[in-house]
Amino acid sequence: MAKSNKPVVWFPFAAGGTVIAFCMPVIVVLGFLAAVGRVPPGLSYEQLHAFASGGLGKLVLFGVIALSLWSSAHRLRCTCYDFGLRADTLIATLLYVAAIVGSIATAVFLLRI
Amino acid sequence: MTPLKERLVQLDVLRYNPDTDTEAHFQRYEVICHEEWVVLDALNKIKESIDPTLNYRWSCHMAVCGSCGMMINGEPKLSCHSFLRDYEGVIRVEPLTHFPVERDLVTAPDDFMEKLKRVKPYVIGKKKPIEEGEHKQTPAQLMKFRQYSMCINCMLCYAACPEYGLTPHFVGPAALTLAHRYNLDSRDEGRKERMEVVATAEGVWECTFVGACSEVCPAHVDPASALQQLKIVGSIDWIVEHLLPGGKP
């Protein structure tokens, strides 16, 4: 049996899992504050737009969103298998394509800012 | 000296006779045991005084040989290491899950044995003339793999690993951990050969890091850590082989 190409999907999963662990809790907390009507100043159009206008801001936003998307897609694929869904190739294709489309869309939106 | 305390212990033991049964069934045994005994002692007393037809494996009675693994109240345990005082009510004793049942509590380890062989769990030595003496190893080099060398091949981790149960072709925790143990050995040169088994789809990539293997391991080997490290090693190998110039073997 040949060596597997699984590292292609696993390595970004591991990187994304780390990014989610470090960044996602605080991002969701910021979103939650906005949801309960206490919009943090950083989420005002002016401040966030200014952040996303810079190259570093674009890179951070894209990196966090793309890697988190990929990591979630990969873990969701394994979760489907664990729930007894055996159409792994189909599920994997759908989820990975969704993650890639989401990442490209994010890049396009960010470049428009 | 105070007399040993005795206690009536009830056990539900899974029975299966390949000559007469089509499926397994539980049989209730009630047996007087000493409070200090382990589940294996209770089984021995049953076999001695109640039912000589009960089948199970055991040997050392000191958590070294790894042959008395069974499910005790749904948990993979060495029965020689499971004290009666830790259990209340009826104790449910079953053969290790994920393995075919040969008879009663005896399971067929053939699949594990085959996988163990596949990962070459032995030092594949450096070619060095014998007159040059032994391969020396520093304490630090020894410590690097020592924990992973404590495996007693009891197969509790296979009984605990749901991925092995769901996809039986998975090489599994103990065998992969031993591959890692020899990969880490400074005297060894077999890493490349072993990775041909470890880095396949049936190898470490079936692991989803449930971590159950490490929780049940009676020898504190921590197979889950070995497998996580193997995934990192496998990923770096892949990058070297596919993305770096001249990396392709």
Place this chain on the structure above:
Amino acid sequence: MSRRPLIREVPPATWFLRHPRYMRYMAREVTSLFIGAYCVLLVVAMQRLSAGPAAWQGFLEALRSPGSIAFHILAMAAAFYHAGTWFNATQKAMPLQIGEEFVKGSYISGAHYLVWAVLSVAVLFLAGVF
């Protein structure tokens, strides 16, 4: 005597109900559903941000529904659970040997928790929460 071993099938969709540790594992895996959904929300947010101030204001107002608040609470639970399980795992994946001895696993995980706390507080501060 011939061998006739009994094969016991693992129920493919309900196996995790057998043991609490499998339930904990599945809880960790299911966080990916909520985090994935939150990532989709973030992609939408980037689209709204790129569409101008009015669109962004509309997005912020749309966040203020009871359903959105409930979703945020679930996503928060998922994100924190993911972070905890992930940092606890770092000591397994990346052991650190100095000399003969390995650094205690709790130090490796603890360092991750510390960096996480500092980073989170810094982000909250930069976002003007306090």
